[in-house]
Amino acid sequence: MADHSLPVLRWADPPDGPMLVLLDQRRLPTAEVEVVCTDVPGLVAAIQSLAVRGAPLLGIAGAYGIALAAARGYDVGEAARSLTAARPTAVNLAYGVERAVAAHRAVGGDGPAAAAAALAEARALHREDAVASDRMAELGLELLGELLPGGGYRLLTHCNTGALVSGGHGTAFAVVRAAHRAGELRRLWVDETRPLLQGARLTAWEAAREEMSYAVLADAAAGSLFAAGEVDAVLIGADRISADGSVANKVGSYPLAVLARHHGVPFVVVAPVSTVDAEAADAGAIPIEQRPGHEVTDIGPGVPVAPVGAQAYNPAFDVTPAELVTAIVTERGVVAPVNGGNLTAVCSGSPGVGAGKGDGMMKA
Numbered sequence: 340m341a342d343h344s345l346p347v348l349r350w351a352d353p354p355d356g357p358m359l360v361l362l363d364q365r366r367l368p369t370a371e372v373e374v375v376c377t378d379v380p381g382l383v384a385a386i387q388s389l390a391v392r393g394a395p396l397l398g399i400a401g402a403y404g405i406a407l408a409a410a411r412g413y414d415v416g417e418a419a420r421s422l423t424a425a426r427p428t429a430v431n432l433a434y435g436v437e438r439a440v441a442a443h444r445a446v447g448g449d450g451p452a453a454a455a456a457a458l459a460e461a462r463a464l465h466r467e468d469a470v471a472s473d474r475m476a477e478l479g480l481e482l483l484g485e486l487l488p489g490g491g492y493r494l495l496t497h498c499n500t501g502a503l504v505s506g507g508h509g510t511a512f513a514v515v516r517a518a519h520r521a522g523e524l525r526r527l528w529v530d531e532t533r534p535l536l537q538g539a540r541l542t543a544w545e546a547a548r549e550e551m552s553y554a555v556l557a558d559a560a561a562g563s564l565f566a567a568g569e570v571d572a573v574l575i576g577a578d579r580i581s582a583d584g585s586v587a588n589k590v591g592s593y594p595l596a597v598l599a600r601h602h603g604v605p606f607v608v609v610a611p612v613s614t615v616d617a618e619a620a621d622a623g624a625i626p627i628e629q630r631p632g633h634e635v636t637d638i639g640p641g642v643p644v645a646p647v648g649a650q651a652y653n654p655a656f657d658v659t660p661a662e663l664v665t666a667i668v669t670e671r672g673v674v675a676p677v678n679g680g681n682l683t684a685v686c687s688g689s690p691g692v693g694a695g696k697g698d699g700m701m702k703a
Protein backbone atom coordinates (compact mmCIF):
# COMPACT_ATOMS: atom_id res chain seq x y z
CA MET A 340 0.00 0.00 0.00
CA ALA A 341 2.88 2.36 0.68
CA ASP A 342 4.15 2.61 -2.87
CA HIS A 343 2.74 5.30 -5.09
CA SER A 344 1.71 4.15 -8.51
CA LEU A 345 3.97 6.88 -9.88
CA PRO A 346 7.41 7.46 -8.34
CA VAL A 347 7.78 10.72 -6.45
CA LEU A 348 10.93 11.64 -8.39
CA ARG A 349 12.82 9.84 -11.13
CA TRP A 350 15.68 10.47 -13.53
CA ALA A 351 14.98 9.58 -17.17
CA ASP A 352 17.38 9.57 -20.09
CA PRO A 353 15.50 9.31 -23.41
CA PRO A 354 17.30 9.92 -26.75
CA ASP A 355 16.42 13.63 -26.74
CA GLY A 356 18.24 14.21 -23.46
CA PRO A 357 18.04 13.60 -19.72
CA MET A 358 15.19 14.90 -17.59
CA LEU A 359 13.90 14.86 -14.05
CA VAL A 360 10.34 13.58 -13.76
CA LEU A 361 8.34 14.57 -10.67
CA LEU A 362 5.01 13.45 -9.27
CA ASP A 363 3.13 16.76 -9.37
CA GLN A 364 2.20 17.31 -5.71
CA ARG A 365 0.09 20.36 -6.60
CA ARG A 366 -2.43 18.03 -8.22
CA LEU A 367 -2.74 15.47 -5.42
CA PRO A 368 -4.97 13.88 -4.28
CA THR A 369 -7.26 14.60 -7.23
CA ALA A 370 -4.86 13.50 -9.96
CA GLU A 371 -1.63 11.53 -10.14
CA VAL A 372 0.26 13.21 -12.94
CA GLU A 373 3.90 13.92 -13.59
CA VAL A 374 5.74 17.11 -14.40
CA VAL A 375 8.83 16.89 -16.59
CA CYS A 376 11.85 19.15 -16.02
CA THR A 377 14.35 19.30 -18.84
CA ASP A 378 16.21 22.36 -17.60
CA VAL A 379 17.07 24.17 -14.38
CA PRO A 380 14.54 27.03 -14.76
CA GLY A 381 11.82 24.40 -15.13
CA LEU A 382 12.98 22.64 -11.98
CA VAL A 383 13.23 25.93 -10.07
CA ALA A 384 9.63 26.70 -11.08
CA ALA A 385 8.54 23.23 -9.93
CA ILE A 386 10.27 23.77 -6.58
CA GLN A 387 8.82 27.25 -6.05
CA SER A 388 5.29 26.19 -6.93
CA LEU A 389 5.56 23.11 -4.67
CA ALA A 390 5.19 20.51 -7.41
CA VAL A 391 8.15 19.00 -5.55
CA ARG A 392 8.48 19.89 -1.88
CA GLY A 393 9.43 18.79 1.64
CA ALA A 394 12.95 19.22 2.99
CA PRO A 395 14.59 15.84 2.24
CA LEU A 396 13.07 15.60 -1.25
CA LEU A 397 14.14 19.16 -2.02
CA GLY A 398 17.72 18.08 -1.28
CA ILE A 399 17.41 15.12 -3.62
CA ALA A 400 15.80 17.27 -6.32
CA GLY A 401 18.55 19.88 -5.94
CA ALA A 402 21.25 17.26 -6.44
CA TYR A 403 19.52 15.89 -9.54
CA GLY A 404 19.13 19.48 -10.73
CA ILE A 405 22.90 19.86 -10.76
CA ALA A 406 23.18 16.55 -12.60
CA LEU A 407 20.66 17.85 -15.14
CA ALA A 408 22.56 21.10 -15.61
CA ALA A 409 25.83 19.22 -16.07
CA ALA A 410 24.38 16.67 -18.48
CA ARG A 411 22.72 19.33 -20.61
CA GLY A 412 25.76 21.58 -20.67
CA TYR A 413 24.39 24.47 -18.58
CA ASP A 414 26.54 26.54 -16.23
CA VAL A 415 26.66 24.45 -13.06
CA GLY A 416 27.60 27.38 -10.81
CA GLU A 417 24.63 29.39 -12.05
CA ALA A 418 22.37 26.33 -11.66
CA ALA A 419 23.57 25.91 -8.07
CA ARG A 420 22.78 29.53 -7.24
CA SER A 421 19.29 29.49 -8.70
CA LEU A 422 18.37 26.10 -7.21
CA THR A 423 19.62 27.03 -3.74
CA ALA A 424 17.70 30.31 -3.81
CA ALA A 425 14.46 28.68 -4.98
CA ARG A 426 13.33 27.97 -1.41
CA PRO A 427 15.42 29.54 1.34
CA THR A 428 14.34 27.77 4.54
CA ALA A 429 14.83 24.05 3.82
CA VAL A 430 18.58 23.70 4.25
CA ASN A 431 18.47 20.23 2.68
CA LEU A 432 18.11 21.92 -0.71
CA ALA A 433 21.46 23.67 -0.37
CA TYR A 434 22.94 20.47 1.07
CA GLY A 435 21.87 18.38 -1.94
CA VAL A 436 23.05 21.01 -4.40
CA GLU A 437 26.43 21.34 -2.69
CA ARG A 438 27.00 17.59 -2.63
CA ALA A 439 26.37 17.25 -6.36
CA VAL A 440 28.48 20.33 -7.15
CA ALA A 441 31.36 18.92 -5.09
CA ALA A 442 31.15 15.58 -6.91
CA HIS A 443 31.05 17.39 -10.27
CA ARG A 444 34.05 19.51 -9.34
CA ALA A 445 36.02 16.54 -8.00
CA VAL A 446 36.37 15.10 -11.50
CA GLY A 447 37.33 18.29 -13.24
CA GLY A 448 34.05 20.18 -13.32
CA ASP A 449 33.44 19.68 -17.02
CA GLY A 450 32.47 17.02 -19.55
CA PRO A 451 30.66 13.68 -19.39
CA ALA A 452 32.69 12.27 -16.49
CA ALA A 453 31.86 15.26 -14.28
CA ALA A 454 28.18 15.04 -15.28
CA ALA A 455 28.19 11.32 -14.46
CA ALA A 456 29.76 12.05 -11.07
CA ALA A 457 27.03 14.59 -10.26
CA LEU A 458 24.35 12.08 -11.21
CA ALA A 459 25.98 9.33 -9.15
CA GLU A 460 26.02 11.67 -6.15
CA ALA A 461 22.34 12.52 -6.61
CA ARG A 462 21.52 8.82 -6.75
CA ALA A 463 23.62 8.18 -3.63
CA LEU A 464 21.78 10.92 -1.74
CA HIS A 465 18.46 9.46 -2.90
CA ARG A 466 19.40 6.03 -1.53
CA GLU A 467 20.86 7.44 1.70
CA ASP A 468 17.63 9.25 2.41
CA ALA A 469 15.72 5.96 2.26
CA VAL A 470 18.16 4.36 4.71
CA ALA A 471 17.97 7.37 7.04
CA SER A 472 14.21 7.27 6.91
CA ASP A 473 14.12 3.61 7.99
CA ARG A 474 16.49 4.29 10.88
CA MET A 475 14.50 7.31 12.06
CA ALA A 476 11.36 5.16 11.97
CA GLU A 477 13.02 2.55 14.20
CA LEU A 478 14.41 5.08 16.66
CA GLY A 479 11.20 7.09 16.71
CA LEU A 480 9.12 4.01 17.45
CA GLU A 481 11.42 3.09 20.32
CA LEU A 482 11.16 6.62 21.65
CA LEU A 483 7.35 6.52 21.54
CA GLY A 484 7.52 3.28 23.53
CA GLU A 485 9.53 5.07 26.21
CA LEU A 486 7.45 8.23 26.26
CA LEU A 487 4.06 6.51 26.07
CA PRO A 488 4.35 3.11 27.72
CA GLY A 489 0.63 2.39 27.40
CA GLY A 490 0.78 2.02 23.59
CA GLY A 491 -2.23 2.73 21.39
CA TYR A 492 -0.98 6.15 20.33
CA ARG A 493 -3.08 9.09 19.24
CA LEU A 494 -0.57 11.13 17.27
CA LEU A 495 -0.99 14.59 15.80
CA THR A 496 1.04 15.71 12.80
CA HIS A 497 1.34 18.86 10.73
CA CYS A 498 2.11 19.38 7.05
CA ASN A 499 3.35 16.38 5.07
CA THR A 500 6.33 14.25 6.00
CA GLY A 501 5.84 10.87 4.33
CA ALA A 502 7.04 9.11 1.19
CA LEU A 503 6.11 12.18 -0.84
CA VAL A 504 9.05 14.06 0.68
CA SER A 505 11.68 11.36 0.75
CA GLY A 506 13.66 8.66 -0.97
CA GLY A 507 12.04 6.34 1.60
CA HIS A 508 9.06 6.63 3.91
CA GLY A 509 9.78 10.13 5.14
CA THR A 510 10.49 11.69 8.51
CA ALA A 511 7.71 12.05 11.12
CA PHE A 512 5.29 10.07 8.98
CA ALA A 513 7.80 7.20 8.79
CA VAL A 514 7.52 6.93 12.59
CA VAL A 515 3.72 7.09 12.40
CA ARG A 516 3.81 4.36 9.77
CA ALA A 517 6.07 2.21 11.95
CA ALA A 518 3.67 2.63 14.87
CA HIS A 519 0.77 1.68 12.61
CA ARG A 520 2.56 -1.43 11.39
CA ALA A 521 3.39 -2.35 14.99
CA GLY A 522 -0.33 -2.18 15.78
CA GLU A 523 0.19 0.78 18.11
CA LEU A 524 -1.46 3.62 16.18
CA ARG A 525 -4.93 4.30 17.52
CA ARG A 526 -5.54 7.51 15.60
CA LEU A 527 -3.57 9.93 13.42
CA TRP A 528 -4.76 13.51 13.74
CA VAL A 529 -3.90 15.36 10.53
CA ASP A 530 -3.73 19.15 10.69
CA GLU A 531 -5.09 20.48 7.40
CA THR A 532 -2.07 22.87 7.24
CA ARG A 533 -3.32 26.14 5.85
CA PRO A 534 -2.79 27.79 3.49
CA LEU A 535 -1.63 25.14 1.02
CA LEU A 536 -3.28 22.19 2.75
CA GLN A 537 -0.37 19.75 2.66
CA GLY A 538 -2.01 17.90 5.56
CA ALA A 539 -5.51 17.59 4.11
CA ARG A 540 -4.33 16.90 0.57
CA LEU A 541 -1.15 14.88 1.01
CA THR A 542 -0.85 13.42 4.52
CA ALA A 543 -4.48 12.29 4.49
CA TRP A 544 -3.85 10.70 1.09
CA GLU A 545 -0.81 8.85 2.44
CA ALA A 546 -2.64 7.83 5.63
CA ALA A 547 -5.54 6.44 3.58
CA ARG A 548 -3.15 4.46 1.41
CA GLU A 549 -1.62 2.98 4.56
CA GLU A 550 -5.12 2.17 5.87
CA MET A 551 -4.54 4.15 9.05
CA SER A 552 -7.30 5.40 11.28
CA TYR A 553 -7.01 9.14 10.70
CA ALA A 554 -9.00 12.35 10.80
CA VAL A 555 -8.29 15.75 9.28
CA LEU A 556 -8.83 18.82 11.44
CA ALA A 557 -8.74 22.54 10.82
CA ASP A 558 -5.49 23.87 12.29
CA ALA A 559 -7.50 26.04 14.66
CA ALA A 560 -9.20 22.93 16.11
CA ALA A 561 -5.97 21.54 17.57
CA GLY A 562 -6.38 23.46 20.85
CA SER A 563 -9.71 21.90 21.69
CA LEU A 564 -8.35 18.48 20.75
CA PHE A 565 -5.52 18.84 23.28
CA ALA A 566 -7.97 20.17 25.87
CA ALA A 567 -10.12 17.09 25.36
CA GLY A 568 -7.11 14.88 26.13
CA GLU A 569 -7.17 13.34 22.65
CA VAL A 570 -3.49 13.85 21.73
CA ASP A 571 -0.73 11.62 23.16
CA ALA A 572 2.16 13.12 21.17
CA VAL A 573 2.91 15.54 18.35
CA LEU A 574 5.26 14.33 15.61
CA ILE A 575 6.55 16.77 12.99
CA GLY A 576 9.45 17.11 10.56
CA ALA A 577 11.79 20.06 10.12
CA ASP A 578 13.12 22.26 7.36
CA ARG A 579 16.12 23.63 9.25
CA ILE A 580 17.41 23.08 12.76
CA SER A 581 19.86 25.66 14.06
CA ALA A 582 22.89 24.80 16.17
CA ASP A 583 21.02 25.54 19.42
CA GLY A 584 18.21 23.11 18.54
CA SER A 585 15.63 25.65 17.32
CA VAL A 586 13.37 23.96 14.77
CA ALA A 587 12.00 25.66 11.65
CA ASN A 588 9.06 23.76 10.20
CA LYS A 589 5.79 24.46 8.40
CA VAL A 590 3.99 27.49 9.82
CA GLY A 591 1.67 26.32 12.57
CA SER A 592 4.23 24.02 14.18
CA TYR A 593 5.18 26.52 16.89
CA PRO A 594 1.59 26.95 18.16
CA LEU A 595 1.37 23.16 18.42
CA ALA A 596 4.55 23.13 20.53
CA VAL A 597 3.06 25.74 22.87
CA LEU A 598 -0.15 23.72 23.16
CA ALA A 599 1.80 20.52 23.74
CA ARG A 600 3.80 22.09 26.55
CA HIS A 601 0.67 23.53 28.17
CA HIS A 602 -1.01 20.13 28.09
CA GLY A 603 2.05 18.06 29.07
CA VAL A 604 2.20 16.26 25.71
CA PRO A 605 5.54 15.24 24.09
CA PHE A 606 6.50 17.29 21.04
CA VAL A 607 8.85 15.23 18.87
CA VAL A 608 10.74 16.38 15.76
CA VAL A 609 11.97 13.80 13.24
CA ALA A 610 14.63 14.95 10.77
CA PRO A 611 17.82 13.65 9.15
CA VAL A 612 21.10 15.26 10.15
CA SER A 613 21.15 17.00 6.75
CA THR A 614 18.41 19.25 8.17
CA VAL A 615 20.74 20.50 10.91
CA ASP A 616 22.51 23.72 9.96
CA ALA A 617 25.54 24.02 12.22
CA GLU A 618 26.30 27.43 10.70
CA ALA A 619 22.99 28.91 11.86
CA ALA A 620 23.66 29.71 15.50
CA ASP A 621 20.04 30.17 16.52
CA ALA A 622 16.52 30.92 15.34
CA GLY A 623 17.50 34.40 14.20
CA ALA A 624 19.87 32.92 11.63
CA ILE A 625 17.17 30.83 9.94
CA PRO A 626 15.76 32.54 6.83
CA ILE A 627 11.98 32.28 6.72
CA GLU A 628 10.42 32.02 3.28
CA GLN A 629 7.65 34.55 2.70
CA ARG A 630 5.17 33.36 0.12
CA PRO A 631 2.67 35.23 -2.06
CA GLY A 632 -0.34 36.71 -0.29
CA HIS A 633 -2.84 35.13 -2.67
CA GLU A 634 -2.13 31.75 -1.06
CA VAL A 635 -3.87 33.13 2.04
CA THR A 636 -6.48 35.43 0.51
CA ASP A 637 -7.60 32.79 -2.03
CA ILE A 638 -8.97 29.40 -1.06
CA GLY A 639 -7.60 27.86 -4.24
CA PRO A 640 -6.13 29.07 -7.53
CA GLY A 641 -8.24 32.04 -8.57
CA VAL A 642 -10.90 31.60 -5.83
CA PRO A 643 -10.61 34.70 -3.62
CA VAL A 644 -12.26 34.76 -0.20
CA ALA A 645 -10.83 38.05 1.09
CA PRO A 646 -11.80 41.45 -0.34
CA VAL A 647 -9.97 42.50 -3.47
CA GLY A 648 -6.74 44.21 -2.46
CA ALA A 649 -6.52 42.58 0.98
CA GLN A 650 -2.95 42.36 2.26
CA ALA A 651 -1.70 39.08 3.70
CA TYR A 652 0.92 37.70 6.07
CA ASN A 653 2.19 34.43 4.65
CA PRO A 654 5.38 33.03 6.19
CA ALA A 655 5.83 29.43 5.03
CA PHE A 656 7.55 28.39 8.25
CA ASP A 657 7.84 29.23 11.93
CA VAL A 658 10.49 28.40 14.50
CA THR A 659 10.00 26.40 17.68
CA PRO A 660 12.59 27.05 20.40
CA ALA A 661 14.55 24.07 21.67
CA GLU A 662 13.03 24.22 25.15
CA LEU A 663 9.62 23.31 23.70
CA VAL A 664 10.95 20.26 21.84
CA THR A 665 10.92 16.98 23.77
CA ALA A 666 13.31 15.20 21.40
CA ILE A 667 14.78 15.33 17.91
CA VAL A 668 14.98 11.93 16.22
CA THR A 669 17.76 11.72 13.62
CA GLU A 670 19.17 8.68 11.84
CA ARG A 671 22.23 8.96 14.08
CA GLY A 672 20.37 9.00 17.36
CA VAL A 673 17.82 10.78 19.48
CA VAL A 674 18.66 14.21 20.87
CA ALA A 675 17.07 14.66 24.28
CA PRO A 676 17.03 16.96 26.04
CA VAL A 677 17.35 19.26 23.06
CA ASN A 678 20.25 21.69 23.32
CA GLY A 679 23.24 22.64 21.23
CA GLY A 680 25.65 20.28 22.96
CA ASN A 681 23.46 17.22 22.60
CA LEU A 682 22.61 18.08 19.01
CA THR A 683 26.28 18.39 18.08
CA ALA A 684 27.14 15.15 19.86
CA VAL A 685 24.49 13.16 18.00
CA CYS A 686 25.11 14.75 14.61
CA SER A 687 28.85 14.26 14.84
CA GLY A 688 28.32 10.63 15.68
CA SER A 689 29.70 10.89 19.20
CA PRO A 690 26.82 9.25 21.05
CA GLY A 691 26.83 9.71 24.75
CA VAL A 692 28.90 12.88 24.74
CA GLY A 693 26.60 14.93 26.89
CA ALA A 694 23.59 13.80 24.90
CA GLY A 695 20.94 12.91 27.40
CA LYS A 696 22.93 10.10 28.97
CA GLY A 697 21.11 8.43 31.76
CA ASP A 698 17.64 9.67 30.92
CA GLY A 699 16.93 6.64 28.78
CA MET A 700 16.20 8.69 25.67
CA MET A 701 19.54 8.74 23.92
CA LYS A 702 19.61 6.03 21.28
CA ALA A 703 22.48 6.09 18.86
Ligand SMILES: CSC[C@@H](O)[C@@H](O)C(=O)COP(=O)(O)O
Nearest residue numbers: 392393394498500504576577589
Ligand atom coordinates in the same frame (compact mmCIF):
# COMPACT_ATOMS: atom_id res chain seq x y z
C1 LIG B 1 9.52 16.71 5.08
S1 LIG B 1 9.79 16.82 6.60
C2 LIG B 1 9.70 18.50 7.14
C3 LIG B 1 9.17 19.56 6.30
O1 LIG B 1 9.81 19.66 5.08
C4 LIG B 1 7.68 19.57 6.16
O2 LIG B 1 7.07 19.42 7.41
C5 LIG B 1 7.34 20.89 5.60
O3 LIG B 1 7.25 21.84 6.33
C6 LIG B 1 7.25 21.01 4.14
O4 LIG B 1 6.88 22.30 3.72
P1 LIG B 1 6.59 22.58 2.20
O5 LIG B 1 6.37 24.06 2.17
O6 LIG B 1 5.38 21.80 1.82
O7 LIG B 1 7.82 22.16 1.44
